[in-house]
Amino acid sequence: MSIQSSAASKPKVERLPPLPPQDTVYRRIRKRVHVACVLAFVAAPFSNLMRFDVPRQRFYFAGVELWISEFAIIFFAIMLLMFVIAASAIIHGRIYCSYACPQMIFSEWSQSVEAWAKRMALKVLKTASPSLRKAAAAAVFYGVLLLASVFLAFVFTAYFIEPRDLLGRLLRFDLATVGGITGATVTVITFLDFTFVRQKFCTTVCPYGYIQGMLQDQHTLLVSYQDGQGEDRDCIDCKKCVRVCEMGIDIRDSAFQIECVHCGDCIDACEDILRKVGKPGLIHYTWGDQPKAVVREPWYMRWGFRDAKRVGVLLILAFYLTGLALALSLRRPVLVEINPDRSIMFRVLEDGRIANLIRLKLANRTGKPVQVRLWVEGLPGADLALPVNPVALQPGETFERTVELRAPMGDDGQDVHHIRILAQSNAARSSDAEELTFITPLKRK
Numbered sequence: 001m002s003i004q005s006s007a008a009s010k011p012k013v014e015r016l017p018p019l020p021p022q023d024t025v026y027r028r029i030r031k032r033v034h035v036a037c038v039l040a041f042v043a044a045p046f047s048n049l050m051r052f053d054v055p056r057q058r059f060y061f062a063g064v065e066l067w068i069s070e071f072a073i074i075f076f077a078i079m080l081l082m083f084v085i086a087a088s089a090i091i092h093g094r095i096y097c098s099y100a101c102p103q104m105i106f107s108e109w110s111q112s113v114e115a116w117a118k119r120m121a122l123k124v125l126k127t128a129s130p131s132l133r134k135a136a137a138a139a140v141f142y143g144v145l146l147l148a149s150v151f152l153a154f155v156f157t158a159y160f161i162e163p164r165d166l167l168g169r170l171l172r173f174d175l176a177t178v179g180g181i182t183g184a185t186v187t188v189i190t191f192l193d194f195t196f197v198r199q200k201f202c203t204t205v206c207p208y209g210y211i212q213g214m215l216q217d218q219h220t221l222l223v224s225y226q227d228g229q230g231e232d233r234d235c236i237d238c239k240k241c242v243r244v245c246e247m248g249i250d251i252r253d254s255a256f257q258i259e260c261v262h263c264g265d266c267i268d269a270c271e272d273i274l275r276k277v278g279k280p281g282l283i284h285y286t287w288g289d290q291p292k293a294v295v296r297e298p299w300y301m302r303w304g305f306r307d308a309k310r311v312g313v314l315l316i317l318a319f320y321l322t323g324l325a326l327a328l329s330l331r332r333p334v335l336v337e338i339n340p341d342r343s344i345m346f347r348v349l350e351d352g353r354i355a356n357l358i359r360l361k362l363a364n365r366t367g368k369p370v371q372v373r374l375w376v377e378g379l380p381g382a383d384l385a386l387p388v389n390p391v392a393l394q395p396g397e398t399f400e401r402t403v404e405l406r407a408p409m410g411d412d413g414q415d416v417h418h419i420r421i422l423a424q425s426n427a428a429r430s431s432d433a434e435e436l437t438f439i440t441p442l443k444r445k
């Protein structure tokens with residue numbers, strides 16, 4: 001009875017319709033891109049997507065093992081990578097910094113771990129003193145960061161030293177070799193960086209922000225605050241855009257602040273606040289500091305291709321990409337170099353045959369054992385004084401030797417014979433051919 005009367009007297013609550021979903025969700029998008037970038041960063045050295053093997057002097061790109069002597073491919077790969085970053089700075093400002101840079105990704109992650117450790121200490125040690133909670137949170141934070149630093153330093157160093165080799169050095173606590181010392185030094189730097197420096201690195205040490213300032217123009221993507229004046233001003237001065245900014249700036253001061261990494265967190269924050277009073281946000285991604293376009297632009301303009309300079313950037317990118325593709329397609333899995341050694345012109349053997357010296361270099365650039373067969377054309381009865389033919393080469397092995405090319409003395413009255421030495425490996429579809437001369441003494445008539 002009493003329950004019925006209390007239910008009857010309960011005031012009726014008029015609920016407002018739920019707010020529509022927020023238009024801008026850049027933080028969510030950014031965090032998804034972060035996950036993809038971390039996976040790529042970790043996977044790249046282990047899958048040979050991109051890696052320099054300094055001790056073995058090899059460069060791995062897209063799973064292909066390149067020798068340091070394969071300059072064209074390495075040149076085009078590095079130029080392409082550098083130009084992609086420069087083009088991204090011209091067209092999309094510092095989007096790379098906030099969406100893909102490992103420094104920003106792990107700085108933000110370290111801040112999240114610190115906040116999580118404080119929350120956990122508050123939850124678990126409810127009755128403990130504030131100083132004990134603070135000490136516990138710090139211990140958890142530094143412990144997690146130390147383990148993460150060992151892992152990150154391992155991944156980073158694996159870009160330069162073969163991962164299995166590096167793991168062996170780590171397990172032996174190797175502090176005697178260059179590889180071991182490098183790994184330990186990178187671990188300490190990583191720990192200090194993500195514990196104390198974090199985004200301060202972006203505004204003080206990193207040259208990319210300064211270079212970006214030089215590269216940007218009136219069409220570069222920016223984050224800008226756009227509001228009316230006086231009575232028409234919509235900003236309620238809640239400062240949420242300032243509080244969420246991890247670079248510690250107020251975007252309302254200018255769209256051209258060097259600290260701004262164009263992350264879009266302030267866009268989400270302002271949209272979230274003003275949406276509650278039925279107004280659109282005041283901060284937007286814009287091309288230059290022009291007002292946000294009110295009509296939907298064609299796709300190429302929305303992607304940032306807004307003038308002839310951008311088309312030029314695209315053409316240069318296409319040039320490096322084509323150069324890289326061409327260099328990769330012309331690459332031979334087994335290197336064959338055949339040159340004459342003219343330290344002596346010829347030698348007459350005991351059996352009356354003539355020998356010339358040939359410098360031979362065979363290198364297996366594949367990941368599998370190969371056999372290379374060599375033969376001579378244009379010189380009847382000629383043979384190469386190889387220990388075995390075909391020559392067996394293990395992955396990465398180089399066979400380098402000066403060998404005799406022997407042939408019977410011809411009766412054609414010539415002392416210079418034009419010949420070809422051919423090499424065919426079971427890893428290549430066609431043979432390599434080198435044109436040489438074989439010199440014999442002139443037969444007196």
Ligand code: SF4
Nearest residue numbers: 245260261263264266
């Ligand atoms: S001002 Fe906005 S876009 Fe720029 S760094 Fe701060 S939160 Fe990111």
Ligand code: SF4
Nearest residue numbers: 235236238239241270
């Ligand atoms: S979040 Fe928007 S409304 Fe609030 S201070 Fe920043 S610009 Fe003004």
